[in-house]
Amino acid sequence: MIIGKIxxxxxxxxxxxxxxxxxxxxxARQVELILPYAAGGGVDAMGxxxxxxxxxxAGAPFVLVNRDGAAGMLGFAALANAAPxxxxxxxxxxxxxxxxxxxxxxxxxxxxxxxxxxxxxxxVFSIAVRQESPIKSMEDLVARARANPGKLSYGHAGAxxxxxxxxGSIEKTLGIKFNQIPYRGDGPMLPQxxxxxxxxxxxxxxxxxxxxxxxxxxxxxxxxxxxxxAPTLAQLGYPPVEPGLNGVYAAAGTxxxxxxxxxxxxxxxxESEDFRKTAQTLQQAPAYLPGxxxxxxxxxxxxxxxxxxxxxxxxxx
Numbered sequence: 001m002i003i004g005k006i007x008x009x010x011x012x013x014x015x016x017x018x019x020x021x022x023x024x025x026x027x028a029r030q031v032e033l034i035l036p037y038a039a040g041g042g043v044d045a046m047g048x049x050x051x052x053x054x055x056x057x058a059g060a061p062f063v064l065v066n067r068d069g070a071a072g073m074l075g076f077a078a079l080a081n082a083a084p085x086x087x088x089x090x091x092x093x094x095x096x097x098x099x100x101x102x103x104x105x106x107x108x109x110x111x112x113x114x115x116x117x118x119x120x121x122x123x124v125f126s127i128a129v130r131q132e133s134p135i136k137s138m139e140d141l142v143a144r145a146r147a148n149p150g151k152l153s154y155g156h157a158g159a160x161x162x163x164x165x166x167x168g169s170i171e172k173t174l175g176i177k178f179n180q181i182p183y184r185g186d187g188p189m190l191p192q193x194x195x196x197x198x199x200x201x202x203x204x205x206x207x208x209x210x211x212x213x214x215x216x217x218x219x220x221x222x223x224x225x226x227x228x229x230a231p232t233l234a235q236l237g238y239p240p241v242e243p244g245l246n247g248v249y250a251a252a253g254t255x256x257x258x259x260x261x262x263x264x265x266x267x268x269x270x271e272s273e274d275f276r277k278t279a280q281t282l283q284q285a286p287a288y289l290p291g292x293x294x295x296x297x298x299x300x301x302x303x304x305x306x307x308x309x310x311x312x313x314x315x316x317x
Contacts, residue, residue, distance in 0.1 A: 026086055026261040027060040033248075034090045036075020038068040042206050042282050043246065046121060047091040049278040050248075053269040064091070072096040073108050076249070080113035084253035086262055090114075093123065094245040095162060098302040102309040103160040105316050115250045116298055117259055118266035119289035121279060123244030124220045125163040126230065128213045129200045130193060138216045138236050141200065145176040152199040153179040155189035160314055163202035165305060166219045166241040168312045173239045204244070206283040219243060226283040242301050243285075247294055263291055 033054075035047040047064050054062040067075040076096045082088035097111050129135050135144065145152050156164040159182045171177055181198065183189035186207035193201040194212060205218065205226045215230035220243040223232060234240040248266055250259060269275050270288040279286045289297065 026258050027058055027062075029060060029087065031058075031060065031062045031086070032088045033062050033064045034067050034075045034078055034088065034092075035064055036067055036069075036072040036090060036092050036096065039066045042123070042204070042284060043093060045282055046246070046279065046284055049275050050091055050120060050269055053272050053275045054265050057268045057272070058265050070108065071100060071104075073100060073104075076114060077109040079249060079251055080109035082251050084251040084255075086250060086254050086258035088251065089117070089262065090249040091120070092246065092249065093162070094247065094298055094301070098245075098298055098305055099160055099162070099165065099309075101302075102305055103314055103316055113252045115252045115254060115259065115291070116295040117248045117250050117262050117291050118270075119245060119247040119287060119294040119297070120266065120270055121246050122220060122285045122287045123162070123246060124205045124218055124224050124285055125166055125202055125243060126205055126208065126218050126224075126227070127167075127200060127216045128193070128203055128208060129216060130196060131212050131214050132196070133200070133214065135200065135216070138233070138238065141216060142174060142176060142238075145178060150177045150179055153181055153197075154200045154202060155181050155183055155193055155198045156202045157185050157189065157204075158182050160309070162242075162244040163204070163219075165308060165312075167202050169241050169304070169308055170233070170238065172308060172311060209283045220285070222285075224283075224285060225280070242297075242304075245294075245297065245301065247289075259291060 033051050035044060037043060051062040051064040067078055072092060073096050075090055075092065079088060079090045097114060101107055101111060127138060135141050154167065156167065186203045189201055190203060192198050205224050209226045215227045217233050217236055218224045218227065218230050219241045220232060221240060248262065250262060267288050270286050276286055
């Protein structure tokens with residue numbers, strides 16, 4: 001009996017100790033921040049800036065690890081299979097959660113296994129023409145499209161990407177049709193746009209600042225500081241579309257206390273002067289949202305894509 005009581009007391013003590021450790025300060029060790037795309041490029045640079053600031057704020061290293069492949073799905077799959085303790089996170093555009101499920105035949109992870117923690121920045125796309133273009137405004141562009149269905153050509157960063165779907169949403173809402181031409185990113189598309197082979201393009205603002213282009217509209221709720229004179233679609237009276245949404249994600253089942261602490265770190269990073277300077281240099285727009293609002297926004301975008309993508313007849317890979 002005495003031995004049983006001793007064992008029981010020892011077990012209770014271990015449970016209490018374990019509970020105390022689990023609820024201790026976060027992070028107590030290195031955090032792996034997966035970026036599910038290759039090194040280089042704007043999102044990678046933003047992720048590294050985030051990791052630097054998070055390390056300073058948290059007092060523990062946030063180490064960015066590139067795990068590219070399958071259009072971002074491999075990195076999210078690694079998170080879905082990671083321990084839900086907050087020591088493995090993803091920093092990424094939301095595309096693998098709100099676009100990919102509708103354009104691939106099978107997913108290597110379940111979206112429900114991913115918990116959005118915070119939105120960090122918006123990658124804003126545009127409707128842009130070269131300076132010499134006879135198309136002077138969005139009104140002019142839409143009028144020309146109505147008069148010549150399927151004739152106006154435009155370039156975008158690839159089938160099923162955020163800019164492609166954004167222009168598809170405009171077509172669907174306004175009842176117009178463009179001749180869409182996919183490229184492997186903005187890089188190969190911009191020379192064609194600048195050379196006059198395309199009537200217009202849908203590049204990211206971060207890709208075009210300093211180039212000889214006229215931005216007819218930005219595809220976001222707010223004007224972009226990189227092109228402050230360019231109106232939003234909504235300001236012109238057209239239906240608004242969502243920009244590319246980028247944030248931090250944890251594995252589903254991560255304790256609420258840990259999620260709250262990651263969210264607090266995220267907010268401090270986005271508000272920090274150094275992070276905002278990096279974002280300005282990269283022509284990105286910091287836009288913090290806490291987890292609940294970010295998740296609601298992603299769900300709304302996902303529902304919209306569930307309706308839009310089948311109407312665009314995109315072939316599943």
